[in-house]
Amino acid sequence: MRIGELAERAGTSTRTLRYYETQGLVRPRRSANGYRIYDEAELRVVHEIRTLLAVGFGLDDIRPFVACLRAGNSSGDVCPDSVAVLRRKLAEVDDYLDRLGAVRRQLHDQLAHAIAQREETCLRTRPRAD
Amino acid sequence: MRIGELAERAGTSTRTLRYYETQGLVRPRRSANGYRIYDEAELRVVHEIRTLLAVGFGLDDIRPFVACLRAGNSSGDVCPDSVAVLRRKLAEVDDYLDRLGAVRRQLHDQLAHAIAQREETCLRTRPRAD
DNA sequence: CTAAACCTTGCCGCCGACGTCAAGGCAACA
DNA sequence: TGTTGCCTTGACGTCGGCGGCAAGGTTTAG
Secondary structure, eight states, rough: OOOHHHHHHHTOOHHHHHHHTTTTSSSOOOOOTOOOOOOOHHHHHHHHHHHHHHOOOOOOHHHHHHHHTTOOOOOOOOOHHHHHHHHHHHHHHHHOOOHHHHHHHHHHHHHEEEEEEEHHHHHHTTTTOO | HHHHHHHHHHHHOOOHHHHHHHTTSOOOOOTSSSEEEEHHHHHHHHHHHHHHHHHTOHHHHHHHHHHHTTOSSSSTOOOOHHHHHHHHHHHHHHHHHHHHHHHHHHHHHHHHHHHHHHHHHHHSSSSTTT
């Protein structure tokens, strides 16, 4: 199949597919006139890329998964390099969750304090207004 | 004080301070020779900016807080616009925490599954090796 | 024959918060 | 007087994952 069909079937754009190629993630054959030709396996690869991107991976992180698929595995996850990336990413996410939780608490406290301050100011300004 | 001193006292760079100025967040006077002159209040402002940036705010979000400080309040949080931003940001963080939690679960499952697959493959390949 | 619908490469634009020169002016000290 | 160390504006570079456009070649349908 050509680039337009793959783009449509993968739910992305031709621009994106060419970009993945420059990043070494997808490797189409070329037909006589220079058009890119993809087989079904590449559709699988593109799906893997899209899924991992949606999870928050960068293209560099995704490379091992594509290599794993291309090595003939039914899943891109099972190779050692992929597992290593999964572990690292899980740790990163855990870190980020911690920090984001701290931020949440700070925002919450800051908001509560600001509102309390405003209440107090209102009471001082017009004590019997309410 | 001039820009170098403020940068050092605020723990940032002169480039950053000039950038904040282009964004309308900091407004120094100018001395006769064109040098930027900052008073102590601006140090406070820069601290506010840095703190909120560290929490994950963008400069646009920070603008109301600076205005609030500049209006004479002891905290940048207490003005209505600031409170509105705090609410919005808290909601954004909550959303993000949810999504990140989902990502965490997916990564965890994916990792568990990959490892289980590898164990299984090992057992099939060399059943009595371990 | 021609128009439409593909395809190609190449290059600039985007977002945000700056970093990093470059080329020059001003100030203070030996 | 020269050197060092401030300061000024201006402009381009960074990172990632593309979007969008230009200028052309190819193929297919009418």
